[in-house]
Amino acid sequence: xxxxxxxxxxxxxxxxxxxxxxxxxxxxxxxxxxxxxxxxxxxxxxxxxxxxxxxxxxxxxxxxxxxxxxxxxxxxxxxxxxxxxxxxxxxxxxxxxxxxxxxxxxxxxxxxxxxxxxxxxxxxxxxxxxxxxxxxxxxxxxxxxxxxxxxxxxxxxxxxxxxxxxxxxxxxxxxxxxxxxxxxxxxxxxxxxxxxxxxxxxxxxxxxxxxxxxxxxxxxxxxxxxxxxxxxxxxxxxxxxxxxxxxxxxxxxxxxxxxxxxxx
Amino acid sequence: xxxxxxxxxxxxxxxxxxxxxxxxxxxxxxxxxxxxxxxxxxxxxxxxxxxxxxxxxxxxxxxxxxxxxxxxxxxxxxxxxxxxxxxxxxxxxxxxxxxxxxxxxxxxxxxxxxxxxxxxxxxxxxxxxxxxxxxxxxxxxxxxxxxxxxxxxxxxxxxxxxxxxxxxxxxxxxxxxxxxxxxxxxxxxxxx
Numbered sequence: 001x002x003x004x005x006x007x008x009x010x011x012x013x014x015x016x017x018x019x020x021x022x023x024x025x026x027x028x029x030x031x032x033x034x035x036x037x038x039x040x041x042x043x044x045x046x047x048x049x050x051x052x053x054x055x056x057x058x059x060x061x062x063x064x065x066x067x068x069x070x071x072x073x074x075x076x077x078x079x080x081x082x083x084x085x086x087x088x089x090x091x092x093x094x095x096x097x098x099x100x101x102x103x104x105x106x107x108x109x110x111x112x113x114x115x116x117x118x119x120x121x122x123x124x125x126x127x128x129x130x131x132x133x134x135x136x137x138x139x140x141x142x143x144x145x146x147x148x149x150x151x152x153x154x155x156x157x158x159x160x161x162x163x164x165x166x167x168x169x170x171x172x173x174x175x176x177x178x179x180x181x182x183x184x185x186x187x188x189x190x191x192x193x194x195x196x197x198x199x200x201x202x203x204x205x206x207x208x209x210x211x212x213x214x215x216x217x218x219x220x221x222x223x224x225x226x227x228x229x230x231x232x233x234x235x236x237x238x239x240x241x242x243x244x245x246x247x248x249x250x251x252x253x254x255x256x257x258x259x260x261x262x263x264x
Numbered sequence: 265x266x267x268x269x270x271x272x273x274x275x276x277x278x279x280x281x282x283x284x285x286x287x288x289x290x291x292x293x294x295x296x297x298x299x300x301x302x303x304x305x306x307x308x309x310x311x312x313x314x315x316x317x318x319x320x321x322x323x324x325x326x327x328x329x330x331x332x333x334x335x336x337x338x339x340x341x342x343x344x345x346x347x348x349x350x351x352x353x354x355x356x357x358x359x360x361x362x363x364x365x366x367x368x369x370x371x372x373x374x375x376x377x378x379x380x381x382x383x384x385x386x387x388x389x390x391x392x393x394x395x396x397x398x399x400x401x402x403x404x405x406x407x408x409x410x411x412x413x414x415x416x417x418x419x420x421x422x423x424x425x426x427x428x429x430x431x432x433x434x435x436x437x438x439x440x441x442x443x444x445x446x447x448x449x450x451x452x453x454x455x456x
Contacts, residue, residue: 005313008449009445009449009451010446010447010448010449012452013448013449013451013452014444014445014448016348016352016359017346017420017448018356018359018420019419019420019444019448020423021426025415029347033444040293042348043349045452045455046348046351046352047349048452049351049352049355049454049455050310050349050351050352052404052455053310053313053314053351053355054310056313056403057309057310057312057313058309058313058316059309059312060308060309060312060326060329061322061326064312064326064329064330065304067330068329068333068334069300069302069304071330071334072300072334072337073300078358117441130368148320159412199426237380245265
């Protein structure tokens with residue numbers, strides 16, 4: 001091959017400018033190894049091109065350098081992370097596995113003990129409520145038994161008070177100790193009074209065709225069923241009646257509002 | 265007084281430091297800040313010029329410029345001094361990136377919406393408007409005859425293969441190769 005002809009064919013410039021095909025490029029590189037003058041010609045054109053390009057350059061936008069620098073160096077900063085991932089994974093996995101298992105176990109334990117505590121608290125509360133209910137029931141039963149015993153005493157007079165036209169279904173019972181003159185009242189059925197009203201028990205006495213009424217006290221606002229309440233003593237009575245009065249009662253009964261009454 | 269002298273003197277020294285290509289390649293492989301500063305300060309103009317001659321749109325040229333410098337930075341370990349100078353290597357990275365950008369669908373779609381004057385400054389219009397971008401290699405091109413200029417423009421600045429140029433100009437492939445060689449030798453005379 002005539003290397004001088006080859007050099008002057010334009011292949012040197014074509015190579016430097018990147019205009020050769022892959023095959024031509026490969027050939028050129030092979031010849032460069034064999035012919036130092038070819039390599040010299042290449043370098044000479046490269047230097048000429050470089051000089052020409054340097055002398056005739058335009059200035060790029062001023063902000064570009066900073067942009068590129070941050071692009072290059074910000075990406076480099078994250079680079080040291082990569083080697084960590086390439087360390088043997090076996091050891092890593094164990095540590096992570098154990099750590100993960102510990103966390104799961106810890107969370108599970110906390111969850112479990114929290115549940116347990118909640119359950120415990122709930123049981124305690126339930127137990128306290130039951131105890132309370134039981135005590136109330138026992139108290140009530142004790143009172144009822146005491147009352148039952150009491151009203152079955154000798155000399156105890158039981159008087160049924162029937163509903164009047166005001167409240168035909170109502171019914172109450174008065175237990176009157178004829179020796180001690182104690183009066184007990186059991187409300188079997190009375191409508192719930194309005195909030196500003198209250199039932200009042202009266203003893204009725206008829207002397208010389210004159211009706212005398214004796215105040216035996218106010219019924220408690222909320223009457224428990226089957227509960228006997230002690231009222232004011234009555235020295236003498238021929239009949240009993242319950243009227244609906246204003247709250248805290250009246251000195252004289254409102255006869256229009258008799259709810260239950262015993263026979264005279 | 266010492267400070268007054270020290271600071272400008274240091275800067276003067278720094279700006280005057282001139283590395284050989286071999287030294288610069290070593291520095292670049294170390295990926296240091298100094299290497300980047302030297303690379304950019306010395307080569308950005310020439311590289312931006314070649315990009316701008318292929319990609320006339322300023323914003324797109326800036327994008328390509330970033331891409332090119334990142335590529336140079338990352339691929340410096342693939343540079344083979346036996347096959348040519350560092351500058352030649354960088355110039356070809358810039359040329360290839362620019363041609364890729366101009367040929368990308370996104371760029372071509374965008375150019376359709378640009379005013380005509382933008383298109384006229386791109387390579388194809390060279391023959392009718394040779395005075396645009398008359399710096400660097402393109403300035404040298406203006407001294408070539410019309411046919412040679414067109415061949416260099418199509419092959420070098422627009423990246424068409426010889427086959428594509430043959431099809432485009434309706435001449436045989438062998439003729440294209442010969443004429444490009446001739447054009448290149450003309451170019452060499454201009455550059456030397």
